[in-house]
Amino acid sequence: MAILEIRNVSKFFGGLAANSDVSFEVNEGMIMGLIGPNGAGKTTLFNCITGYYPPSKGEVVFDGKRMNGLQPDKVCKLGMARTWQKVRPLAKMTLLDNVMVGALCRTNSLKVAREMAMEQIGVVRLEHKAGFLAGGLPIGERKKLEVARVLATRPKLLLLDEVMGGLNPAESEDIIKLILDIKAQGKITQMVIEHDMKAIMRISDRIVVLNSGEKLAEGEPQEIVNNPEVVAAYLGTE
Amino acid sequence: MTFSVLLQSLVSGVLVGGVYALIGIGLTIIFGVMRVINFGHGDIMMVGMYMTYFLFTLAGVDPFVSILATMPLMFLFGAILQKIFINRILGSLPQNQILLTIGLGLIMSNSAMLAFTSDYKILTTSYSSSSFNLAGISISQPLLISFLITCFITAALYWFLMMTDTGQAIRATAQDREAAQLMGINVKWMSILSFGIGAAMAGTAGALISPTYYIFPQVGSAFTLKAFVITVLGGMGSIVGATIGGVIIGVVESVAAVAISSDWKDVVVFTIFLLVLLIKPSGLMGKSHM
Amino acid sequence: MLRKIVLAAAITVLSLPGASYAAKVKIGFINTITGAEAPIGENLTNGVTMAIEDLRKKGIEVDLVKEDDTGKPEKSLAAFEKLATRDNVAGVVGPYTSACSSAVASQADKYKVPLLVPAAAKEEITRKGYKYVFRLNAPADVYSSVLMDAILTLDKPKTIAYIYESTDFGSSTVKTAKEYAKKLGIKEVADEKYQKGAPDFRSTLTKIKSKNPDIVFMVSYVVDAITLMRQSKEIGLSPKAYLGGGAGFTTAQFLAQKEISNLVMASTQWTDDVNWPGAPDFAKRYTAKFKKEPTYHAACAYEAMMIMAETASKNAGDRDKTRNGLKAGKWNGIMGEVSFADYDGFTNQNKHQMLVQQVQNGRYETVFPKKFATKPPVYPFKWK
């Protein structure tokens, strides 16, 4: 069953189309990979889905509800959470506080929020850093912080924007395990933007390829790897 | 309100607006490059006014001629301020930047008070109150001269920023500091240059307004506020915008004073300011960084 | 910890030994030394400095405690509390601004410290029935009435236009002017308030010009007066008389602007050529000492300090006796005859005779009332 439907979404900035006529569905429980060369419109699409930009055309339907025009906070409350390509930790707050902010989306009690937050910090295995200021954490831990923070909002759908960007192989491996763990628990659907082809092929159930704002291809990892158009698009840029 | 009253207020609004524009341009360059709101801008202008005053009373230099000296001196003054103080806090918390410029403004105005007392100084030239008549509209000579000088300076500055390498480097810094740094532009040096230029513009505005206005240590604060309005109106960082903004404010003040009443004109100005902020936050001249 | 240190420091500072000079009389002086009102405050400081010297010549040593209120009422209150309770002054001269004087006045009665307000114009200050509050200068209403009276001796004007700064002084002076003009049957054709320090009045003045008033009544506390007159000339506004309410139109700087100041009439508390005892001499010595001419603020502050110190010294610094001394006394100095009377709702208000001066041939001449006049007034107004 589709938890997220993207129906003919287009986004124009001035005269330029960052996304044009993109459509696909994300089924519950799966991991959907979103790839494409730089400037293909992946992050713009995330922004359209999560309410940062209203789509210029088309619809985003999440869990049966039309999301167009909803603000990001509302989107989050409805169960869709995202991380940021460039990490955005709340620098002068501790890691625990950061994750608690996420948890407070679901509760008004600090005590409950603290427990929820510690649980998610446990999931990303950063218990020993809970009291540290987020701004001082190394990049790998800040990425994990973001994952813990969005997990604490109890999402049904998680949109991860290059969570492995800038990480070393060991750290990337950690994140991959984390993503697969989340999938294994079966409660959260994930959509992942990633540049690391190997990683994305490994974790994704399906992949959508964007190029110049348009959907170039969609299919299972193997199909994508063998799609000559995709190969051409990538070879053209990389 | 008769047509001639309206015309008169339009004309004097445009002329006064020219000087406002110069203050705004100074502020906009500083903001564009450094993203620092300079609360001491009016006080820098005040320094320029005293400079003009003393050049006139002690050396007999005509205020309009004295710009030749005031401008480089004020440039140096601004550059030093930037080098010693502002450069240290670039990239620090925005509230600290605001506060630092407030502090520097206090130091400037109160040093002036210690040095020159808080007396009002009046600079009287032979043409301070002369005007000529054009089709029933009186035009103030000193204002007209300063308007023409403003136009010339604005054009020259525009040329400098558009056509010279240094100018382009400044613009690049204004657009994206980090990128500029990566491209090998000496960002700190560009900041010093632009604060210098900003101060020179403010100082020049001070010199231009001296023959028709008066000078005292606290004169700056009113102009700081005006400069803010002008800069936002035109779009922070846009020189053309600041020029247009200055003239608009001059005209709005002038016309509102006759069309509504002089006590409400500031409300009109600030309301327009807020409306522009809300409808087009990037200012009238959009996002063009200079 | 830090807090304790500061507290301790504060207590030490507060308990610093207040020097005791047996022969001296201790007087407080609250003035605006810094801040936006400082330019005029400086004249008061100078006046008081002169007074202290003259008192010394008379054998009265004044231990002057100067306080800056920065033009803010709460600071003025602090200064007054300090003077009243810590410095134990016999009396206080000041504060300069109306806002500060209004705030301080009620405290004077509370601590029973005589307060002599030298130059604040707000009527209410001496209308609240305070026993310990005295005022030397004439309040705001007289600024306008004396000018109108002067004009009435010359002509019967029909229309009047007001342009004035949006401060307490500006609006209360014009308010009384309007009441007075109404009584006299003069029609108001324009009422324009402006923000102090505005650089451009041209459009407002053009509007006034189109109404063609007989009289233009202006109130400006600072050198806006010069800007106003320059631009009036520029646009060719020429009524039968320019009347200036006080301050800005009575300064040496205004006078120096020969092209525009000629024939403007202004009300003032004091002029340097008035035949009040010692006035011309005061002006001469003041000019020699401070390299600029005295304003009426300086004269008011001088006389206020003279009166306060003499009275306090006579009563050996006793506050109640000093208060009674002020109430009962009569003086005749550079401000003319001074006595503090109760009339028309005022308490302890010196019924000061304001003067009208006019710029004639580059000099301020006193032109009204006749018995103090040095020259007859020139009417109607003409641009030079």
Next chain:
Amino acid sequence: MKSFNNRLASIRGAGTVKIVGVIAVAAILFAFPRFVESPYALHMMILFFLSTLMGSSWNIIGGYTGQYSVGHAAYFGTGAYTTMILLTFKDIPPWYGVWAGVAAAVVVALVIGTICFRLRGPYFVLASIAVAEIIRVTALNLTDLTKGAEGILLTDIPPFMIGDTILTDFSSKVPYYYISLVLALLMILVTWLVQNSKLGYYFQAIREDQDAAHSLGINLTIWKNAALVISAVFTSLAGSFYAIFVKFIDPTTVLPLDLSVQIVLISIIGGIGTIFGPVVGALVLVPLSEMLRSNIIAQGLINSGLVSAESATGIFLKEHLAHAHVLIYGILVVIVILFMPEGVLGFFRTIVARKRKGAA
């Protein structure tokens, strides 16, 4: 996990010490007027409490939520004017008028919030200045309501009565002392409550990164306005208190840009986003500006005999130090910003932390 629990425990321990400390200081402050009768000392304490109240109110919106309003005079003035107008023209005693002032300030805050919170960074700062200036000019021009530039001067405050018992007739400084003390303590308590509730977390999240906060389910409009309303309520109380205390208000004393800047200074100099930052700010600024204003330093030097009153230095100090106090103030501001960017409190905290590190 264990180390984290330890850390938590030590935080809680420090909290207890702090609470005890605050209660002890509060007790001393409550007893203070019994031992110190000098009205001047009480006056200074009242100004200190008032500054604390103003700084801490700003701290909620500026320090915690990161919205640097430089227009807080608007709320101060709204409170002051509402209370004064009701008292002088309608004979409504201030202890009712104050609440009308609070209500008015809330309305003003919501209007300002709706306009200004769509803007960010420097644009927000400038918009907040513009709105406050509009309010100031309006107060200046609505002469029928506010008496314009003339200001409102108050002679008497009706005695504060419950039933027929007169609690106080406001004739001495003591009632003002206690009112301002209670207001300041209340504000500190509110700050503590904010910091230790969902509010605090959301405010700080907005301060740190608005977009990230937005994506975590925080409705920016609602929470920013909530912060502004809390801030405005207490700034308005400060304004009402000022009006009743000084008994005179006009647009230039309760609505100017100067005042807005002053309010910001208290908080930033002390250290923003902390409960006690503004208290430290007030503790530094109030005595400092008073010492400089009254030239107590020069007087002290002369009285102590270190400098003779007739010597050149003595004359210089007496004549010029008084003129220089705003200058010194400006220099201090610059020094604090350049060398203590986290404010005075933050500066001392860093020093203490460093020492501890050195010791360990």
